[in-house]
Amino acid sequence: MSTRVTAPSVQARKVSQGHEPLVMVTAYDAPGARMVDEAGADLILVGDSVAMVVLGYDDTLQVTTDDIAHHTAAVARAKPDAMIIGDLPWMSYHVSIEETVRNAATLVRAGAQAVKLEGGSNRLPMIEALISAQIPVMGHIGLTPQSINAFGGFRVQAKTTQAALELVAEAKALAHAGCFALVLEGVPDDVARLVTDAVDVPTIGIGAGRHCDGQVLVFHDVLGLEDRFVPKFVRRYAELKTVGVAALTEFAADVRSGAFPADDESYHLNAETAEELSLYGHDVDG
Ligand code: KIV
Numbered sequence: 661m662s663t664r665v666t667a668p669s670v671q672a673r674k675v676s677q678g679h680e681p682l683v684m685v686t687a688y689d690a691p692g693a694r695m696v697d698e699a700g701a702d703l704i705l706v707g708d709s710v711a712m713v714v715l716g717y718d719d720t721l722q723v724t725t726d727d728i729a730h731h732t733a734a735v736a737r738a739k740p741d742a743m744i745i746g747d748l749p750w751m752s753y754h755v756s757i758e759e760t761v762r763n764a765a766t767l768v769r770a771g772a773q774a775v776k777l778e779g780g781s782n783r784l785p786m787i788e789a790l791i792s793a794q795i796p797v798m799g800h801i802g803l804t805p806q807s808i809n810a811f812g813g814f815r816v817q818a819k820t821t822q823a824a825l826e827l828v829a830e831a832k833a834l835a836h837a838g839c840f841a842l843v844l845e846g847v848p849d850d851v852a853r854l855v856t857d858a859v860d861v862p863t864i865g866i867g868a869g870r871h872c873d874g875q876v877l878v879f880h881d882v883l884g885l886e887d888r889f890v891p892k893f894v895r896r897y898a899e900l901k902t903v904g905v906a907a908l909t910e911f912a913a914d915v916r917s918g919a920f921p922a923d924d925e926s927y928h929l930n931a932e933t934a935e936e937l938s939l940y941g942h943d944v945d946g
Contacts, residue, residue: 664831665702665743667774667796673862675873682841682874684745684864685882688714689726690738692879697740701865704740705776705799705876706732706796708747708806715881720805725752725763729770746772750806753777753786760786764795776843778804779818780830784837786796790921791838799834801827803846803867813889816846816867825850828858835859844868846893867893 673679681849684703685691688710693810696704708720710731715723723868725748732746749870753760763774774796777783783799811817818827824847831842841862844852849869856863856871865872877894880886884899914920 665741667743667840668744670703673873674860675793676857678836679873681872682862682864684874684876686710686713686876687735688879689734693735693738693740693742693744697738698743699851701742702874703745703876704735704742706735706772707776707878708749713878713886717810718779721750721808723749725749725766729766732767732770744772745774745776746770748775748777753783757785757845758791761789761795764790767874770793774798774840776800778806780827781833784833786839787834787839798841798843798847798864799831799839801830801834802844805845814846815850818847818851818901824848824854827851828854831855831859831863833886834882835861836872838882840842841874843871864867867891894901 661711670682672824673682674922679851682703683834684705685699685701686705686707686709687696688706688836696778706728706823706853708723711720711723714731715727717723728746732744735744746764747779748763748767749759752763767775775790776798777786778800780799780801787797787799794854794866803811803814805814808814810885818824823839827847829853831844834842839861841864842855844855846867847855849871852863852868853871858875862873864874864876878886881890881894882897884896889903890896910918916921928934
């Protein structure tokens with residue numbers, strides 16, 4: 661029997677109803693997906709954060725649906741039990757309902773079981789069309805990185821009473837429209853608690869404190885592969901960049917000194933062929 665995590669099984673996971681918090685981690689390729697899955701995460705997000713942590717861009721605005729589909733397909737080839745969410749990138753769900761559904765279908769055909777998109781009630785027509793096309797939708801509100809230019813930078817959101825109440829209203833609208841879960845990013849913990857209590861679908865926080873129904877972090881942040889900027893909400897559980905640089909430095913030194921490869925790391929001819937070739941080599945040299 662399949663142990664695959666699904667949208668309906670995630671939708672039921674409210675901590676207030678006695679469930680364990682959900683665990684979501686990003687992954688962008690097959691080995692990353694295998695690691696996240698073997699660690700027992702419930703959800704793998706093929707996030708548009710791929711733009712920053714893999715492709716070297718300064719923000720998430722540079723990636724396209726085809727980029728996310730390429731990485732989603734790599735994650736799907738790992739055949740994880742964790743549910744795969746494909747992140748709809750900027751401009752893939754802003755122009756028209758038709759484009760939105762086609763772009764989401766591209767991610768589903770690449771292996772996503774659901775899509776995520778950023779925004780509140782301004783996205784309701786797109787969300788309704790996706791759900792009517794049988795594509796489960798995860799909402800994403802608060803500090804939505806695709807709004808970096810509109811926000812004037814990566815800034816914590818919903819810090820005033822009015823903004824907090826607006827966020828609660830947006831969350832309710834998304835849940836009412838049929839989103840099976842909501843990412844809450846970069847909001848004060850008390851506001852995340854208000855939102856979490858106000859909706860009957862799970863909230864998954866990033867920089868939103870401990871009162872959410874789950875937590876998500878970026879793969880490269882959790883593992884310490886990315887050390888250029890570490891936001892306050894990241895906890896690094898390993899220092900893989902440091903370990904990696906040390907290993908590569910050792911490899912370079914071994915190549916330069918002749919210590920790599922060793923005899924037992926090389927393929928060898930059988931004695932008869934080696935003898936024949938050495939005679940041949942001798943003739944040629946001689
Ligand atoms: O793209 C991403 O990694 C995300 C998470 C930060 C939620 O959207």
